Amino acid sequence: MGVLKTLSDRMRAITVAVLLGCGAAICGSGPALAAPTPAQVEAVFLFNFSQFVDWPPQAFSAPDAPIVIGVLGEDPFGATLDEVVRGEVVKGRALIVRRFQSIEQLTDCQILFVGRTQRNHLAPTLAMLKGRSILTVSDLDGFARDGGMIRFVLMDNKIRLRVNLEAAKAAGLTLSSKLLRPAQIVSPGED
Numbered sequence: 001m002g003v004l005k006t007l008s009d010r011m012r013a014i015t016v017a018v019l020l021g022c023g024a025a026i027c028g029s030g031p032a033l034a035a036p037t038p039a040q041v042e043a044v045f046l047f048n049f050s051q052f053v054d055w056p057p058q059a060f061s062a063p064d065a066p067i068v069i070g071v072l073g074e075d076p077f078g079a080t081l082d083e084v085v086r087g088e089v090v091k092g093r094a095l096i097v098r099r100f101q102s103i104e105q106l107t108d109c110q111i112l113f114v115g116r117t118q119r120n121h122l123a124p125t126l127a128m129l130k131g132r133s134i135l136t137v138s139d140l141d142g143f144a145r146d147g148g149m150i151r152f153v154l155m156d157n158k159i160r161l162r163v164n165l166e167a168a169k170a171a172g173l174t175l176s177s178k179l180l181r182p183a184q185i186v187s188p189g190e191d
Contacts, residue, residue, distance in 0.1 A: 041159045042113075042139065042152050043081040049111055049135060049150070050090045052179035056172045059133035061108050066094040068108050072125070073115030075099055076139075103128050114138040114148065122146055133172045144186045149173070162186050 050067050057063075067090060069081065085095040100106050103125045112134050118125055119140055126147040129136060136148045143151040144164040149171070151162040161183035168175055 035157075038139075038152070038154055038159060039076040039078075040080050043077045043084050045152070045159065045161075046081060046111055046113060046137065047084045047088065047095065049137070049179065050095060052176035053111075053135055053168075054174040054176075055110055055133050059110055059172070060093075064093070065108065066096045067091075067110045069095065069097050070106065070109040070112045071097070071099045071115060072103065072106070072112055073101065073117035075115060077113075109134055111135045111137065114140065114143070116140060122148075129171075131171070135168065135171075135173055145188065147188065150183075160184065164188060 046069050050069070069085060071077065071081070075081075081097050085097055088095045098109065100109075103121070106112070110133070112129070114122070114125065114136060116139070118138075122140065122143070123146065126136065130147075135150065136143075137150045137152070138148055139152040139154075140148075144162045144167075147164065147167050149164050149168045151164075153160045153162055161179075163175065163180060163183040163185050164187070165175065165180070165185050166188055
């Protein structure tokens with residue numbers, strides 16, 4: 001059973017509405033019949049991760065601080081990610097999206113998508129994040145092998161997850177079995 005199938009009815013409705021809205025924007029008015037792009041599906045996954053990850057209290061600057069989904073470097077999501085999280089509250093926290101051009105700009109962040117433009121800076125980026133409770137996610141080849149936590153992999157026109165559970169545990173994160181069940185667990189050095 002995939003992560004998307006484990007969502008509540010409300011989440012399924014939001015996911016469908018966002019993806020149909022994205023398709024309608026691309027195709028013109030009326031119901032969208034085109035399949036969502038991988039980036040649109042990945043944006044929904046990023047939101048869903050907020051429901052299936054537990055962060056230690058010190059990962060937030062304040063008890064009422066939002067869950068920040070950051071995008072480092074090139075943003076493949078456009079407005080889709082903003083639409084997915086707009087008005088959402090998870091575990092009593094609002095969700096917001098922030099974009100960063102460099103790792104030095106990174107402040108409060110709980111989920112960080114590392115864009116393709118960061119490929120040449122991946123090792124130093126992951127080294128700078130070591131010890132911080134930030135869920136790192138990317139679609140870069142070898143991301144989980146190199147110490148990232150979740151890698152999106154496109155296989156048979158579906159997004160699959162490769163999870164480096166050891167990296168997540170080292171950051172103090174607890175990943176729900178609902179997230180891990182459909183994922184492929186990899187060890188450092190594998191991908």
